[in-house]
Amino acid sequence: xxxxxxxxxxxxxxxxxxxxxxxxxxxxxxxxxxxxxxxxxxxxxxxxxxxxxxxxxxxxxxxxxxxxxxxxxxxxxxxxxxxxxxxxxxxxxxxxxxxxxxxxxxxxxxxxxxxxxxxxxxxxxxxxxxxxxxxxxxxxxxxxxxxxxxxxxxxxxxxxxxxxxxxxxxxxxxxxxxxxxxxxxxxxxxxxxxxxxxxxxxxxxxxxxxxxxxxxxxxxxxxxxxxxxxxxxxxxxxxxxxxxxxxxxxxxxxxxxxxxxxxxxxxxxxxxxxxxxxxxxxxxxxxxxxxxxxxxxxxxxxxxxxxxxxxxxxxxxxxxxxxxxxxxxxxxxxxxxxxxxxxxxxxxxxxxxxxxxxxxxxxxxxxxxxxxxxxxxxxxxxxxxxxxxxxxxxxxxxxxxxxxxxxxxxxxxxxxxxxxxxxxxxxxxxxxxxxxxxxxxxxxxxxxxxxxxxxxxxxxxxxxxxxxxxxxxxxxxxxxxxxxxxx
Amino acid sequence: xxxxxxxxxxxxxxxxxxxxxxxxxxxxxxxxxxxxxxxxxxxxxxxxxxxxxxxxxxxxxxxxxxxxxxxxxxxxxxxxxxxxxxxxxxxxxxxxxxxxxxxxxxxxxxxxxxxxxxxxxxxxxxxxxxxxxxxxxxxxxxxxxxxxxxxxxxxxxxxxxxxxxxxxxxxxxxxxxxxxxxxxxxxxxxxxxxxxxxxxxxxxxxxxxxxxxxxxxxxxxxxxxxxxxxxxxxxxxxxxxxxxxxxxxxxxxxxxxxxxxxxxxxxxxxxxxxxxxxxxxxxxxxxxxxxxxxxxxxxxxxxxxxxxxxxxxxxxxxxxxxxxxxxxxxxxxxxxxxxxxxxxxxxxxxxxxxxxxxxxxxxxxxxxxxxxxxxxxxxxxxxxxxxxxxxxxxxxxxxxxxxxxxxxxxxxxxxxxxxxxxxxxxxxxxxxxxxxxxxxxxxxxxxxxxxxxxxxxxxxxxxxxxxxxxxxxxxxxxxxxxxxxxx
Numbered sequence: 025x026x027x028x029x030x031x032x033x034x035x036x037x038x039x040x041x042x043x044x045x046x047x048x049x050x051x052x053x054x055x056x057x058x059x060x061x062x063x064x065x066x067x068x069x070x071x072x073x074x075x076x077x078x079x080x081x082x083x084x085x086x087x088x089x090x091x092x093x094x095x096x097x098x099x100x101x102x103x104x105x106x107x108x109x110x111x112x113x114x115x116x117x118x119x120x121x122x123x124x125x126x127x128x129x130x131x132x133x134x135x136x137x138x139x140x141x142x143x144x145x146x147x148x149x150x151x152x153x154x155x156x157x158x159x160x161x162x163x164x165x166x167x168x169x170x171x172x173x174x175x176x177x178x179x180x181x182x183x184x185x186x187x188x189x190x191x192x193x194x195x196x197x198x199x200x201x202x203x204x205x206x207x208x209x210x211x212x213x214x215x216x217x218x219x220x221x222x223x224x225x226x227x228x229x230x231x232x233x234x235x236x237x238x239x240x241x242x243x244x245x246x247x248x249x250x251x252x253x254x255x256x257x258x259x260x261x262x263x264x265x266x267x268x269x270x271x272x273x274x275x276x277x278x279x280x281x282x283x284x285x286x287x288x289x290x291x292x293x294x295x296x297x298x299x300x301x302x303x304x305x306x307x308x309x310x311x312x313x314x315x316x317x318x319x320x321x322x323x324x325x326x327x328x329x330x331x332x333x334x335x336x337x338x339x340x341x342x343x344x345x346x347x348x349x350x351x352x353x354x355x356x357x358x359x360x361x362x363x364x365x366x367x368x369x370x371x372x373x374x375x376x377x378x379x380x381x382x383x384x385x386x387x388x389x390x391x392x393x394x395x396x397x398x399x400x401x402x403x404x405x406x407x408x409x410x411x412x413x414x415x416x417x418x419x420x421x422x423x424x425x426x427x428x429x430x431x432x433x434x435x436x437x438x439x440x441x442x443x444x445x446x447x448x449x450x451x452x453x454x455x456x457x458x459x460x461x462x463x464x465x466x467x468x469x470x471x472x473x474x475x476x477x478x479x480x481x482x483x484x485x486x487x488x489x490x491x492x493x494x495x496x497x498x499x500x501x502x503x504x505x506x507x508x509x510x511x
Numbered sequence: 512x513x514x515x516x517x518x519x520x521x522x523x524x525x526x527x528x529x530x531x532x533x534x535x536x537x538x539x540x541x542x543x544x545x546x547x548x549x550x551x552x553x554x555x556x557x558x559x560x561x562x563x564x565x566x567x568x569x570x571x572x573x574x575x576x577x578x579x580x581x582x583x584x585x586x587x588x589x590x591x592x593x594x595x596x597x598x599x600x601x602x603x604x605x606x607x608x609x610x611x612x613x614x615x616x617x618x619x620x621x622x623x624x625x626x627x628x629x630x631x632x633x634x635x636x637x638x639x640x641x642x643x644x645x646x647x648x649x650x651x652x653x654x655x656x657x658x659x660x661x662x663x664x665x666x667x668x669x670x671x672x673x674x675x676x677x678x679x680x681x682x683x684x685x686x687x688x689x690x691x692x693x694x695x696x697x698x699x700x701x702x703x704x705x706x707x708x709x710x711x712x713x714x715x716x717x718x719x720x721x722x723x724x725x726x727x728x729x730x731x732x733x734x735x736x737x738x739x740x741x742x743x744x745x746x747x748x749x750x751x752x753x754x755x756x757x758x759x760x761x762x763x764x765x766x767x768x769x770x771x772x773x774x775x776x777x778x779x780x781x782x783x784x785x786x787x788x789x790x791x792x793x794x795x796x797x798x799x800x801x802x803x804x805x806x807x808x809x810x811x812x813x814x815x816x817x818x819x820x821x822x823x824x825x826x827x828x829x830x831x832x833x834x835x836x837x838x839x840x841x842x843x844x845x846x847x848x849x850x851x852x853x854x855x856x857x858x859x860x861x862x863x864x865x866x867x868x869x870x871x872x873x874x875x876x877x878x879x880x881x882x883x884x885x886x887x888x889x890x891x892x893x894x895x896x897x898x899x900x901x902x903x904x905x906x907x908x909x910x911x912x913x914x915x916x917x918x919x920x921x922x923x924x925x926x927x928x929x930x931x932x933x934x935x936x937x938x939x940x941x942x943x944x945x946x947x948x949x950x951x952x953x954x955x956x957x958x959x960x961x962x963x964x965x966x967x968x969x970x971x972x973x974x975x976x977x978x979x980x981x982x983x984x985x986x987x988x989x990x991x992x993x994x995x996x997x998x
Binding site for chain 1: 866
């Protein structure tokens, strides 16, 4: 049926579970039609997805007032503004947790699932497209299912998915993945045909990933990290295969992974959320044996290349549900090296991934805590300054904590790398000040630390000055104004 | 040999791994002798244990200057002062992590293990006493082993331990515990006899647990929590067996567990760190089927009762290594209800477990994050005020974050209970303000929240006032001075 007719099934107050993870495999037509409908009839829903949607869909829905509650992740600038105005409730969840929260009854029951498919099989089973996210739990739990068959996605994509629905936590099931490439589930999402309320045809690609152009800061960070890996290999703690890698989206992660392609590494693997251009470059370079994720988010050029010769890649990749890619149990067992981006770090190694000046959310925590808490090595990367040096990414105290110092092993900026393993807080501060801070902020941050130490404490702070850099920024547009002396 | 002679084996700069967890099963003689020796020869060591030691041993070592680095937990008031003075490096670790950090080479190699034992077997195997903690990994990794045979512990304690050493993370081993009572290891700690450098005899009980006298605040909190459990049962999310329980040490946890003994519950289980008096009361009441922990920390009276009739209890308890009791994998699989104590909470549900006014550590994070991050339900309890109402435990922004709002499901004070599941930050603030705050602080905290909301943001804050209550406290001895109006 037309998308508009399918959207008419969505009533005011409903809970919708939609496919889509890092802008891949998302609803292209029905959610867009819902935004149009809501302009007229003021339908307001709770919208759950895997993670972010593409094509400005979240922005259109938010502008139309169609969403009163959104979870577990979004990255749309328009929706973000409306969230920060307090007009839309955003439940920013660890990406591993939503499926369990649904199963446990901690979230309201799902009325309708909207799932992008490459095909439907005779028994109702759904062949997913470029992401798996929370699609399987949505189909399992929803009363009705709307399927969008996207004819832009080759049917040959069937087979790269490993659909596994864990039992209820009371079921005491082991998640038996012990190798990155191991399959534990089905190739398709089982679906009772009687639940299929609508089938809509689309023919539109995912929003393409932005290509990470050459970036000196990202390359400097990658250089420090590759040097660190070499040291770990020399110390016997890593081999030339490193360990399964997780990397957040973005230029820095892309530069690090591209750096691996040029380095003396072999039999690399990825166990991450998102497979990006760099994943496929590593496969093409012969250095990557296997990559497991929950979505493929590619540039236009990479997408073309991969799907033009899909047989070359299909046996080296797997897409899993996000409660499997991000499961603490598997991340710990595989001993993952996690590389995530910090919005700001403090001198003691606490990391803010989500909130500008403590109040305004950018995107959300995503899967960063799932990986930081459970990885073998938890690495956070960030530029030391931004906005023409008006903002230092290293501050005395972060204004919002997503990752406590206990879950941060290494911090890297273009200035250098601080290895925080086995250090007490004052030692961590010395390592971060020495290695990571931009020279323009070194004096102020060191001065804060030394004066705080004189006042005492295990993690010395001057509470009345802890956010002085942020106050400077608010007052003058730059953090650089002089830190007030301690009273 | 005499303890003094064994202590002479410990040289300056050595790394010592000693038994002991929540003041149970700790070295009674050799560490005390080391403190004496250090007074004269200035020996300084790195000391790792399971968790806290009894008998003031940490204080004596710190006073003697015998420890330059201490991990992963301590709770001694004398050592705490020296840590906060910056004279002793304290690596405050999640209790699950130390064993892995040792295996991974993230911590320095262990020279000598000092292990309290009930007996040594013919092949060198060690029968542990009232805790297991990190003892097995210390024995496995240490170059030499000093054993303290404590004749005050009945040899009949043999059999309540389940000693399991996971493989290196590269070993990709599943931790196959699917039930609280399941054994996966050995009853004793294997030890190469050639590593045993000394055997010392002692005859001294563990430091007894402080008995939790009747406490109106603790009982009010327990009452709210039991009412919540009844609601969850009525909603079909829990049964009368609840789920395996973890509870931190202290009066409130004791009151909650004692409340369970009086309520309409059955076939209860515990999967926790410490088995306290309340565990054995629940066993005696017939309501508790099984309790798994890493130590037994009992009052004098309870200790007498349990060891006078040990056969009654031995098949209902098990002591495991702390990387097993606190393993993310098992905590998630068993679906644990975790009850931990907050030092302060903020209006958005972030929790500080460890630092007074952001700088001064009390004890440490212990296992609270291991459980909060991975439990089915993460509950934090605290009195709403302390020090004669001069300190509010609920503040606008916590001065140190051990647990982010993502890892906190429920907050309970004697005022009431805030169920934060499925809420966005502003909704969490409303629930905490409505239910948990002391009336004396309600107006100021509400005012902060409303003014912050007017300024905007997903998690609205006024950074310049976020620590005003703490500034009041520092200036006047009470948080109660009026919050400055927003500029």
